[in-house]
Amino acid sequence: DQKFSVASITKSVAGLTFARFVDQGLIELDEPIGHFLPDFPIQGPEAITMRQLFVHTSGLEGHGSWGGISNAWLDNVVRLGLHKLPVGQAHRYNGDAYNLAGKVMELVGGSSIQRLIQEQLWLPLGIEGSHLSDLGFSAMLSSEDIARMGQLLLNRGSYGQVELFAPETYEAILPTDLSQFYPGVEQEWGVGLSYRRTEREGQTDAFILSKDLIGHGSASSCIFNVDLEHDLVIAQARRTGGNDFAMHYRRLLETIEANLIEVAGP
Numbered sequence: 001d002q003k004f005s006v007a008s009i010t011k012s013v014a015g016l017t018f019a020r021f022v023d024q025g026l027i028e029l030d031e032p033i034g035h036f037l038p039d040f041p042i043q044g045p046e047a048i049t050m051r052q053l054f055v056h057t058s059g060l061e062g063h064g065s066w067g068g069i070s071n072a073w074l075d076n077v078v079r080l081g082l083h084k085l086p087v088g089q090a091h092r093y094n095g096d097a098y099n100l101a102g103k104v105m106e107l108v109g110g111s112s113i114q115r116l117i118q119e120q121l122w123l124p125l126g127i128e129g130s131h132l133s134d135l136g137f138s139a140m141l142s143s144e145d146i147a148r149m150g151q152l153l154l155n156r157g158s159y160g161q162v163e164l165f166a167p168e169t170y171e172a173i174l175p176t177d178l179s180q181f182y183p184g185v186e187q188e189w190g191v192g193l194s195y196r197r198t199e200r201e202g203q204t205d206a207f208i209l210s211k212d213l214i215g216h217g218s219a220s221s222c223i224f225n226v227d228l229e230h231d232l233v234i235a236q237a238r239r240t241g242g243n244d245f246a247m248h249y250r251r252l253l254e255t256i257e258a259n260l261i262e263v264a265g266p
Helices: 007-023 050-054 065-070 074-080 096-109 113-125 143-154 167-173 245-258
Strands: 213-216 223-227 232-236
Touching: 007 050, 007 096, 007 113, 007 143, 007 167, 007 213, 050 096, 065 074, 065 096, 074 096, 096 113, 113 143, 143 223, 143 232, 232 245
Parallel strands: none
Antiparallel strands: 213 223, 223 232
């Protein structure tokens, strides 16, 4: 039950919270942020959409820039530099766009993003004593907290007796080929989710456990893997990984795969 900084798994926290807004019809996935932040355009090449903020195609780059979500004028700062951003033209992994998305959720939800995450995601999942200060990298979670988010995905939006979002919304936030939305952007990404595939040694297009392994990476080497093929969640919280983390991570996946038990029946 020890809480650790889960680094960029925080982006999944933001994405799952946003899924609730989509599910309730409060914000559409491809809606221009100009509908909520009136200084931004709602059409044309500079019209940033909510999807672009979550799949790293808004043109922004960096983490925690300009004070992050704590900066009450974050949207103004971004707007002033909007003409320099390659909106929809490139995949730039960042956390700044998540903070801008948080500003939109605050306006729509009528509360701070920290409170919205507590009420809309963590409390329904039974996650207690967690906090964050930035939507790109700052959440403090335990391995069980991470696992609860994974189970929410395995359940296609439900947890216990509570439906946080419908299966249709779950499908909409999964990693997908971005080139269908943004020609020339050859990446697969979802709303705070990405593929966590690990290729078998010496093979291409052959993966340990499954090609349908989703979740998110973490600079602190915490693990958030959801194997959709085997209905399996792999979660670990830690302060940091050692020099040989990549080798041991691969061995962990191989060991789990080698010990999978086929369960018959529904």
